[in-house]
Amino acid sequence: MTLPESVAKVLGVAEGDDLEFTIDESGTITVRGWTSIPTDQRWFWTPEWQAGEAEADQQIANGEVSRGFTSAAEMFADIDNDEDV
Structure with a gap:
């Protein structure tokens, strides 16, 4: 997925990082950077x-x-x- 540079900066993500998407009951989609920890x-x-x-x-x-x-x-x-x- 390609993100605008300004969005990637706000999310704190770079190329190859994972993203998490959630949808609440009103249909609002939230995107955030995701780091898994061993x-x-x-x-x-x-x-x-x-x-x-x-x-x-x-x-x-x-x-x-x-x-x-x-x-x-x-x-x-x-x-x-x-x-x-």
Whole structure:
């Protein structure tokens, strides 16, 4: 299916992407871009996980990060000593 560029941009789709069409009881047709997620990765897209991702993004933006660990043990020790946990 060929879409006008402006429509594809609003839908957030590109060539080869899937579309979903729905028709409501009044006959209105809704079109939206569709992305399927493999079942073994759906946990990442749960509201709870996405809330954690948003929180981490905000912490990074605020500079609330530790850097420069020389080992995984050092990193985990820092996590264990974090007062916010």
